[in-house]
Every structure is written in structure tokens, then in C-alpha cells.
Amino acid sequence: MAQSRQVDAMTANDAKKPLQGIRVIELGVWIAAPAACGIMADWGADVIKVEPPTGDPQRQAFRALGLPEGRMAPFELDNRGKRSVVLNLREPDDLATMFKLLEGADMFVTNVRMDALERLGLDAESVRTRFPKLIYGRMTGYGSVGPDRDRAGYDTGAFWARSGTPSEIVPPGEAPPGIPPAFGDHVTGMGMVSGLMAALFDRTRTGNGCVVDGSLLRTGIYALSSDLTMQQNFGWSIKKQPRDSASGPLTNCYQAKDGKWIWLLGVEAHRHWPKLVAALQRPDLAEDPRFRTTIDQVKNRRALISEIDKEIVKHDRSFWEDKFDEVDLWWAPVQTLEEVLVDQQAIAAGAFVEIPGKEGAPAIQSIASPISFENARVEPGGPSPELGEHTESVLSELGLPVRLTS
Numbered sequence: 001m002a003q004s005r006q007v008d009a010m011t012a013n014d015a016k017k018p019l020q021g022i023r024v025i026e027l028g029v030w031i032a033a034p035a036a037c038g039i040m041a042d043w044g045a046d047v048i049k050v051e052p053p054t055g056d057p058q059r060q061a062f063r064a065l066g067l068p069e070g071r072m073a074p075f076e077l078d079n080r081g082k083r084s085v086v087l088n089l090r091e092p093d094d095l096a097t098m099f100k101l102l103e104g105a106d107m108f109v110t111n112v113r114m115d116a117l118e119r120l121g122l123d124a125e126s127v128r129t130r131f132p133k134l135i136y137g138r139m140t141g142y143g144s145v146g147p148d149r150d151r152a153g154y155d156t157g158a159f160w161a162r163s164g165t166p167s168e169i170v171p172p173g174e175a176p177p178g179i180p181p182a183f184g185d186h187v188t189g190m191g192m193v194s195g196l197m198a199a200l201f202d203r204t205r206t207g208n209g210c211v212v213d214g215s216l217l218r219t220g221i222y223a224l225s226s227d228l229t230m231q232q233n234f235g236w237s238i239k240k241q242p243r244d245s246a247s248g249p250l251t252n253c254y255q256a257k258d259g260k261w262i263w264l265l266g267v268e269a270h271r272h273w274p275k276l277v278a279a280l281q282r283p284d285l286a287e288d289p290r291f292r293t294t295i296d297q298v299k300n301r302r303a304l305i306s307e308i309d310k311e312i313v314k315h316d317r318s319f320w321e322d323k324f325d326e327v328d329l330w331w332a333p334v335q336t337l338e339e340v341l342v343d344q345q346a347i348a349a350g351a352f353v354e355i356p357g358k359e360g361a362p363a364i365q366s367i368a369s370p371i372s373f374e375n376a377r378v379e380p381g382g383p384s385p386e387l388g389e390h391t392e393s394v395l396s397e398l399g400l401p402v403r404l405t406s
Contacts, residue, residue, distance in 0.1 A: 016376045017044025022200070024107045025050060026082070027098075027122070030058050031182045032139050032155070032216065033111035034078040035189030036196070040107075041081040042369040042378045048101060048394060049082045052089070055387040072384075074182070076364050080355045081381035085395075086388035089120055098122070100398050102131055107196060109137035115150045124211045135199045135209040137192055143215045153216045159184025163220030168227050171242045188219040190370065249297055249304045250276060253334055256317040265330035269294040275329040279320075280311045355380045 022045045026037040034049070034056070041047040054060070056079075062072035085101075087094040102108055108127060110117065117123045124136045124144075138144055141153015142162075153159075156179050160166060166176030195212040203209055221228060230236045246252045250266030250273065266272030273294075277286045285291055285307060290300040297304055312320060317333065324331045333339070340346060350372055354363040369378060392402045 017378060018373055018376055020044035022046065022107070023048070023105045024109060025098075025101050025105045027108070027110040027112055028139075029056055029111060030154075031078055031185035032188050032192075033109050033137075034058070035182070035186050036137065036139070036192040037082065037109050038078040038080065039189065039193050039369040039371075040196070042380060043371075043373075044376075044378070044381070045107075047082040048105075048390070049079065049084045049385065050087050050089075050098065050101070051084055051387060053086055055086075059387065073364060073366065076355050076384045077366050079384035080366070081383075082385055083390035083394060084385035084388055085391045089122075095120060097395065097398070097400060099130070100400065101394075102127060102134060104398075105131075105134060106200070107135045107137060109139070109192070109196070111139035113150055113152070114138075114140065114144060128209065128211065131209070133203065133207065133209050135196060135203065136211045137196050138211060138213050139188065139192055140213075140215045142217045144213050155179060155182065155184025155188070155216050155220075158216035159188060159220035159223075162217055163224055164228070165220060165224050168224065168238070169240050171240055184216055184220060187223060188214060188216050191219050191222075244305055244309075245302050246305065247298055247301060249301050249308065252305060252308075254308055254312040256312055256320060257314060258316040260317040261334035262312070262317050262320055263332045263334055265332060267330070269297065272329055273297070275324075275327040276308075279323045279327045279329055280308070282307070282311060353379050355383050358383045358386075 019040055022040070024037055024040055024045045024047045026033060026047055026049045028034045028037060028049070037045075037047045037049070049056070056075075058075050058078075059072070062075055087098055089095050089098060110122070112122075114123065118126075121127075124138055128134065128136055140149065141158040142148040142151055160179040160183075161176070166179075170177060192212065192214040195214060199210050199212050227238050230238055241247060243252060248266075250264055250269050253261050253263045255261050264272075264276070266276060273291075274286065277283060285304075289296070291297050291304050315323075321331065321333070335343065341352070346352070350368055353366055353368045355366050357363050364383070366380070372378065395402050
């Protein structure tokens with residue numbers, strides 16, 4: 001474990017956080033690596049974000065949209081509670097400082113392309129040879145080996161398009177849909193954190209670090225693994241069908257009178273079919289020979305979906321929420337983003353946090369990292385850093401003179 005440090009953003013709560021005392025050096029751009037390190041910063045790690053003189057390109061992207069420094073909400077999400085150090089790694093002195101940082105660190109996490117890391121001597125083999133106790137988190141688009149290891153990934157390409165997901169979630173013949181911004185990056189970031197925690201635990205037994213590999217492509221394939229294993233073993237492709245002919249009428253979505261959608265979760269048809277019939281007050285459906293068994297319901301799904309549609313559209317969604325609860329039929333609302341942000345269950349589950357504002361500025365509303373701990377609060381330790389905000393203090397900790405970078 002790295003030695004005790006003075007961390008600018010540390011709060012009284014940090015001492016109770018599970019990663020307090022762990023130092024992470026991040027050489028990350030855009031979202032995947034910053035997201036992984038952002039979770040660890042929430043958990044109390046001292047994350048030092050090493051940036052070039054121009055900064056993480058994500059900073060520039062949000063400035064181009066006109067968002068002021070300190071209010072770039074997506075950047076704040078993944079970089080809150082970190083320290084920023086500016087180093088020009090093309091300069092020998094700054095590269096030497098980078099190695100000095102790694103010497104006192106527990107983890108190094110990067111999603112910089114491997115060929116660039118090799119040119120700098122920051123590839124996994126070189127770094128691990130010098131620092132055998134260091135845990136090296138390597139995040140790539142397509143993996144660390146193979147013909148496309150140096151191809152630019154981004155989650156739209158590597159996690160989404162190449163994993164096969166778009167072709168599986170739309171009916172045949174429809175254009176593939178896009179992916180919400182950073183969706184794959186955040187999923188991949190969570191996977192990387194789980195690997196880093198396993199490596200950290202393993203180091204307590206062996207005394208040695210290791211390389212933890214994660215890629216957008218492999219994570220995307222894992223996310224689609226239920227479909228892919230069916231293709232592997234049986235040659236089946238479970239393609240999404242149009243809503244009005246979906247293979248599971250009891251696990252389909254329906255539109256209420258107010259235009260809002262509700263998703264039925266009747267995953268155990270033998271249990272949930274009688275409850276749906278009772279909620280709809282349509283006992284005739286239970287007697288209809290077309291719908292008597294689960295196989296019949298699938299075979300005649302168009303007709304059954306049409307019958308359910310006729311009933312659901314008669315009342316607002318809130319009516320059906322109460323009615324389904326009365327009979328213990330499982331369901332979920334299909335929510336808009338506005339509805340999610342005021343969802344009382346999401347609030348109670350701790351899904352949202354406030355990031356302290358900079359220098360008295362108002363707090364920024366944000367999303368919590370996805371894991372809670374019984375005996376530790378893992379709220380943000382502070383706002384995201386200004387570019388190079390902590391260069392001087394970190395160099396001082398290392399016993400190095402402050403230098404102007406170019």
C-alpha cells in the first residue's frame with residue numbers, strides 16, 4: 001500500500017471509505033478509464049489524473065458546447081474527487097516524473113492506445129518490470145492482442161456495433177439504433193474496477209501486482225452473452241420482434257391511455273397469466289382455447305397482444321400500476337429521463353449525489369457510482385480538478401521542483 005498522503009480533496013469521511021490509502025495513477029482520456037478511476041475516487045482512493053498540457057480531450061469537447069468550467073456535468077461525473085497533474089510525456093523530465101509517480105502508486109490505469117504507450121515506455125511489460133508490485137489496468141477498444149489491438153475503439157464501435165448488440169435489439173430489416181453517450185464506457189469501467197479489486201486482493205497474498213486487461217469489445221460481448229451462447233450452441237438468433245408480435249406477450253410493453261408505457265414482467269407465465277386475467281377483468285381470456293397454455297399464448301401472440309392492448313389503453317398508467325400491485329403481477333414503468341430523476345425508489349436507493357461546487361459555487365447534481373457499502377459513505381470527495389490544479393502540490397510531495405511544461 002502506498003504511504004500516507006495529504007490529499008487536497010480529502011474529507012473527514014474519507015477515512016471510512018474502503019479504498020482510503022490506495023493511490024491510483026490515471027492516464028486516461030475521454031470516458032472508459034476516467035470512469036473506472038472515478039468509481040475508485042468515490043470509494044476513497046487518491047486518484048491522480050495525469051493530463052497533457054492541452055488536458056483530457058473530454059474537457060475540450062464540453063467547452064465547445066459552451067459549458068463553463070466547473071459545470072461540465074458529464075466530465076464532473078467521471079472526474080470528481082481526483083487530483084490533476086499536467087505532464088508533457090514527450091519531455092524526458094516529465095516522463096521521469098511519471099515514473100516517479102508510478103513508483104509510489106498501487107495502481108496505474110490507462111486507456112491510451114498501446115502503440116503510444118510502447119513509444120513512451122509506459123506499456124505493461126516495461127512498467128511491470130520496473131514496479132512488480134504495481135497493478136496495471138489496461139483498457140482498450142478491441143483487446144491487447146490481435147490484428148485490431150491498436151484500432152481506435154470508442155464504445156459506439158467496439159462495445160456496441162462490433163459486439164452484435166444493435167442487430168439483436170431491433171426487428172429484422174430495421175436500421176440499427178445508436179447507443180446512449182458513454183453507455184459502453186461506463187459498463188466497461190465497472191468491469192475494470194471489479195478486476196482491479198480482485199488484483200488488489202490477490203496482492204495481499206502474493207505481494208505482487210499484475211496486469212488487468214479489459215476491452216470495450218469483450219465487455220460488449222459479455223453483455224450480450226445470453227444471446228451469443230444460444231447462437232454458439234444451437235445456431236439460434238433470438239432477434240427482437242415487433243412489439244405486436246413479440247414472442248412473450250406477458251413480458252411485453254403496453255401503452256396506457258395517457259400515452260405512458262408499462263412493461264409487464266410475467267416471466268413465470270403459469271403464475272402470472274391468471275393474475276393478468278384478473279387485473280384486466282377478462283375471465284374470458286383464460287377460457288379462450290387460443291391462450292390456454294403458454295405454448296398457445298406464444299403461438300397466438302399477435303391475437304393475445306391485441307387483446308391486452310385493448311384493455312390497457314382504457315386507463316392511465318397509474319391505474320394499471322395499482323391494479324397490477326393488487327394482484328401481485330410484476331411490472332415496471334418505462335420512464336423518461338425526467339421521471340427517473342424524481343423516482344422516489346431511485347432516490348431512496350442512493351442513485352443521485354451532489355458534487356460540491358468549486359470556490360462556493362452551487363453544487364452540481366450528479367449520478368452516484370453504482371455500489372454502496374454498509375459502513376462507509378461513498379459520496380464524492382470533491383469536484384473535478386481544474387487542469388493542472390495539483391501539479392505543484394504533487395511534485396512537492398515527490399520532492400521534485402515545480403517545472404513549467406510545454
